[in-house]
Amino acid sequence: MMKATGLNRAKIAQTVGFNLLRLVTVITVIPIIGLVAYIVISGAPAISWEFISSAPSNGMREGGILPAIVGTLYLTLGTAIFSVPIGVLAGIYLAEYAEENILTRIIRIAIINLAGIPSVVYGLFGLGLFVLFLKLGTSILAASLTLSIMTLPVIISTTEEALRSVPNSFRVVSTSLGATRWQTVRRITLPQALPGIITGIILGLERAAGETAPILFTGATFFLPQLPQSPLDATMALPYHIFVISTQIPGMPIQIQYGTVLVLLVFVLGMNLIATLIRSRARAKRQW
Amino acid sequence: MKEILVRNLSVRYSDDNESLKNISLEIESRAITVLFGPAGGGKSTFLRTLNRLNDLADLKEMKGEVLFHNHNILVPDIDVIDLRRKIGMVFSRPVPLPLSIFDNVAYGLVMAGEHDKEKLTHLVEKALKQAFLWDEVNDRLKDSAYSLSGGQQQRVCLARVLALEPEVILLDEPTSALDPIVTSYIEDMLRELKKDYTIIIAPHNVQQAARVADYAAFFLMGELIEYGSGIDLFQVPKDKRTSDYVTGRFG
Amino acid sequence: MRKQEKKGDLVINSVIRITGYSSILFVVLILFFLLREGLPALSSTPLSAIFSTRWYPIEGYYGILPLILGSLLITIASTLIALPFGIGTAVFLSEIAPPWLRDILKPIIEILAGIPSVVLGFIGILVFAPFFRNFLDIPTGLTAFTGAILLALISIPTIVSVAEDALNTVPNSYRQASLALGATQWQTIWDVTLPAAKTGVLTAVMLGIGRSLGETMAVMMVTGNAPVMPLQLNSLFRPVRTMTATIASEMGEVASGSQHYQVLFFIGITLFLLSLVINITASLVSTKARQRSERLLS
Numbered sequence: 001m002m003k004a005t006g007l008n009r010a011k012i013a014q015t016v017g018f019n020l021l022r023l024v025t026v027i028t029v030i031p032i033i034g035l036v037a038y039i040v041i042s043g044a045p046a047i048s049w050e051f052i053s054s055a056p057s058n059g060m061r062e063g064g065i066l067p068a069i070v071g072t073l074y075l076t077l078g079t080a081i082f083s084v085p086i087g088v089l090a091g092i093y094l095a096e097y098a099e100e101n102i103l104t105r106i107i108r109i110a111i112i113n114l115a116g117i118p119s120v121v122y123g124l125f126g127l128g129l130f131v132l133f134l135k136l137g138t139s140i141l142a143a144s145l146t147l148s149i150m151t152l153p154v155i156i157s158t159t160e161e162a163l164r165s166v167p168n169s170f171r172v173v174s175t176s177l178g179a180t181r182w183q184t185v186r187r188i189t190l191p192q193a194l195p196g197i198i199t200g201i202i203l204g205l206e207r208a209a210g211e212t213a214p215i216l217f218t219g220a221t222f223f224l225p226q227l228p229q230s231p232l233d234a235t236m237a238l239p240y241h242i243f244v245i246s247t248q249i250p251g252m253p254i255q256i257q258y259g260t261v262l263v264l265l266v267f268v269l270g271m272n273l274i275a276t277l278i279r280s281r282a283r284a285k286r287q288w
Numbered sequence: 289m290k291e292i293l294v295r296n297l298s299v300r301y302s303d304d305n306e307s308l309k310n311i312s313l314e315i316e317s318r319a320i321t322v323l324f325g326p327a328g329g330g331k332s333t334f335l336r337t338l339n340r341l342n343d344l345a346d347l348k349e350m351k352g353e354v355l356f357h358n359h360n361i362l363v364p365d366i367d368v369i370d371l372r373r374k375i376g377m378v379f380s381r382p383v384p385l386p387l388s389i390f391d392n393v394a395y396g397l398v399m400a401g402e403h404d405k406e407k408l409t410h411l412v413e414k415a416l417k418q419a420f421l422w423d424e425v426n427d428r429l430k431d432s433a434y435s436l437s438g439g440q441q442q443r444v445c446l447a448r449v450l451a452l453e454p455e456v457i458l459l460d461e462p463t464s465a466l467d468p469i470v471t472s473y474i475e476d477m478l479r480e481l482k483k484d485y486t487i488i489i490a491p492h493n494v495q496q497a498a499r500v501a502d503y504a505a506f507f508l509m510g511e512l513i514e515y516g517s518g519i520d521l522f523q524v525p526k527d528k529r530t531s532d533y534v535t536g537r538f539g
Numbered sequence: 540m541r542k543q544e545k546k547g548d549l550v551i552n553s554v555i556r557i558t559g560y561s562s563i564l565f566v567v568l569i570l571f572f573l574l575r576e577g578l579p580a581l582s583s584t585p586l587s588a589i590f591s592t593r594w595y596p597i598e599g600y601y602g603i604l605p606l607i608l609g610s611l612l613i614t615i616a617s618t619l620i621a622l623p624f625g626i627g628t629a630v631f632l633s634e635i636a637p638p639w640l641r642d643i644l645k646p647i648i649e650i651l652a653g654i655p656s657v658v659l660g661f662i663g664i665l666v667f668a669p670f671f672r673n674f675l676d677i678p679t680g681l682t683a684f685t686g687a688i689l690l691a692l693i694s695i696p697t698i699v700s701v702a703e704d705a706l707n708t709v710p711n712s713y714r715q716a717s718l719a720l721g722a723t724q725w726q727t728i729w730d731v732t733l734p735a736a737k738t739g740v741l742t743a744v745m746l747g748i749g750r751s752l753g754e755t756m757a758v759m760m761v762t763g764n765a766p767v768m769p770l771q772l773n774s775l776f777r778p779v780r781t782m783t784a785t786i787a788s789e790m791g792e793v794a795s796g797s798q799h800y801q802v803l804f805f806i807g808i809t810l811f812l813l814s815l816v817i818n819i820t821a822s823l824v825s826t827k828a829r830q831r832s833e834r835l836l837s
Contacts, residue, residue: 010725025631029647031692032647035654039658085558089554090559090561097552103560110563116753117811118783121810123790128573156562170386176376176379177395178372179395179399180399182552183399216790257661257665
């Protein structure tokens with residue numbers, strides 16, 4: 001009799017518990033869907049070819065957001081140029097060359113720290129080193145360099161993980177056939193890890209594209225009479241633009257605000273989607 | 289003629305697994321030398337010392353001499369890359385590289401710097417013929433090596449090694465993952481290959497060892513117990529431990 | 540036999556090694572420049588003044604306590620909100636949800652991870668703040684609470700991912716052993732699986748905390764930016780200001796090298812050190828969860 005009651009109580013607890021967790025998950029997930037849907041619905045009316053392709057007018061209250069879109073593209077490209085080579089090579093070092101010693105531990109701790117530094121502190125750093133000390137001024141170059149260092153940890157980590165997931169037997173076989181360490185990496189390990197590496201790069205760049213704080217004092221500007229002509233020019237950028245028009249411009253039409261947000265969201269989530277597709281396609285195609 | 293001379297070889301990994309204690313041995317050239325004994329006896333370690341593949345593992349100690357062409361290949365400034373081309377290895381599980389059949393077989397040559405397409409094609413064909421695989425794959429060399437059966441994959445792995453025209457071929461339990469028919473096929477192949485190559489094989493069971501051995505060495509817990517001709521070791525072993533293992537009293 | 544023929548590799552191997560060490564260089568560089576611009580603050584402003592309770596730069600008050608407490612309040616509040624939802628969802632995904640459901644929900648949560656914080660701040664201003672103002676009947680919706688909600692949304696994906704990973708790593712044999720002894724799935728989760736994933740879950744929480752502490756834009760947009768000492772009971776529902784928001788909003792208006800400028804950098808040093816402590820602790824807690832976190836934290 002006791003056993004039966006105990007079991008029933010446990011079963012009731014389980015039903016309650018499971019439903020509680022279901023509720024918790026629903027509460028977590030619904031706002032996400034709601035958020036995205038709300039932005040899409042509110043912003044879609046503002047989207048038109050003019051919106052994407054023309055410059056703003058009337059103090060940003062009318063016209064398009066082309067300079068901000070172009071600026072974000074430049075910054076993303078700039079970030080890629082610096083962070084991809086360094087990040088991938090550093091990842092290769094950790095996965096294929098580094099021994100398990102104190103130096104490697106320190107490197108790993110350094111990466112964790114880079115990953116955890118608040119984005120606004122990166123902005124300060126960029127201001128101190130690139131804008132002022134190296135005298136680059138508020139520029140695409142300074143902002144890109146700042147964003148690249150911020151993006152490094154993601155790229156290094158995903159690269160290392162992707163390389164480590166390649167079976168060690170390949171390395172052993174390649175070495176036994178007379179290949180050097182670099183030859184093995186270049187011909188076997190790296191190509192096999194490439195989808196994972198690319199996914200990581202895209203995710204890193206996606207984050208860089210959406211960041212505001214690091215570019216606040218290093219490269220972003222609100223009003224630009226023309227598109228940036230050189231890397232030493234400052235630029236408009238979508239995240240910064242959104243920030244200013246939603247907090248500092250009186251009489252800013254709501255629809256343009258939502259439209260701008262929608263454009264950034266599409267850009268960022270689009271990259272996310274591409275990365276996911278690459279990842280799942282690679283997993284399906286894998287021969288080992 | 290002696291191909292390889294091993295003198296007082298001692299090897300220890302940092303986790304003390306499968307180490308070797310003071311091994312001295314002479315490998316006859318153009319013959320099949322069999323290393324046999326229970327698991328963990330050091331056979332794999334021994335093989336991997338011969339082609340310095342041990343360098344990839346966590347070695348704590350490596351003492352002694354291994355003389356190949358009158359040079360001790362254990363010294364640090366030996367050209368291990370070249371050594372591995374001369375002493376090739378086939379592993380217990382077929383491990384095709386994620387490349388086409390052609391690229392698998394040509395891999396070692398390409399790494400060595402051979403880029404002449406014609407030469408590569410010729411050498412690949414020669415190696416595949418030596419591995420008795422040419423007839424089965426010559427029409428699909430560009431296919432992935434993974435499209436082949438287990439036995440075919442293992443022969444690709446053998447062809448890969450043969451393409452480099454080595455002097456010695458090491459085989460570590462090469463047929464443990466294959467069925468008996470394929471196994472016997474590969475054993476025939478080895479008897480054919482020994483005419484041109486020195487073969488050192490660590491089979492996964494005593495029966496295979498007895499079938500193919502010209503010479504045999506019995507490894508037990510890192511020590512070399514006995515060494516001699518195949519007939520001697522399997523039919524009239526000198527050491528009681530050898531005869532106990534061969535007759536199945538322990539394993 | 541000749542020497543190792545790796546000559547052609549020498550260049551590429553050196554390049555790889557150098558970039559391998561580069562992370563250390565960058566951390567040192569960041570610390571160096573923060574110190575360079577921020578330490579001088581201590582010569583113009585004594586420590587007692589910096590750690591006082593009034594932040595009003597225009598009149599020369601540089602007390603950062605309200606900012607520190609503001610950050611702490613929001614971080615703690617958001618962690619308290621995010622924990623149950625984050626871990627609850629992680630448990631649901633890892634232990635209860637059928638695979639097809641998991642395949643739908645995980646990408647949705649990843650979407651949240653991808654939404655830029657400025658977008659969340661935007662929604663915070665336009666949707667959450669007015670809602671809370673009406674619903675909770677408070678003078679303004681731009682409060683610590685709104686900030687905490689947004690921060691919870693921001694840190695939940697991190698917590699869910701790392702915790703779910705940790706739960707997945709628990710060997711199935713543990714669960715099966717527990718069930719074989721007559722425990723229900725629910726009991727197994729709380730008595731066996733979750734404790735086994737302890738370090739991973741703890742790491743997830745710490746990463747979430749780190750993320751909340753370092754967030755700038757979302758809090759800047761919705762917390763009202765009033766540098767008051769949040770010591771009263773209703774402070775959660777009043778405006779507050781974080782360290783991050785202070786730097787972001789005031790840096791644009793200061794003269795380079797001025798006292799205000801230096802103190803802002805000093806706040807940056809504080810943030811840097813705080814995140815250092817949190818992240819080193821998190822990494823000491825676990826090594827495997829760490830590798831996933833290096834990827835997610837960013």
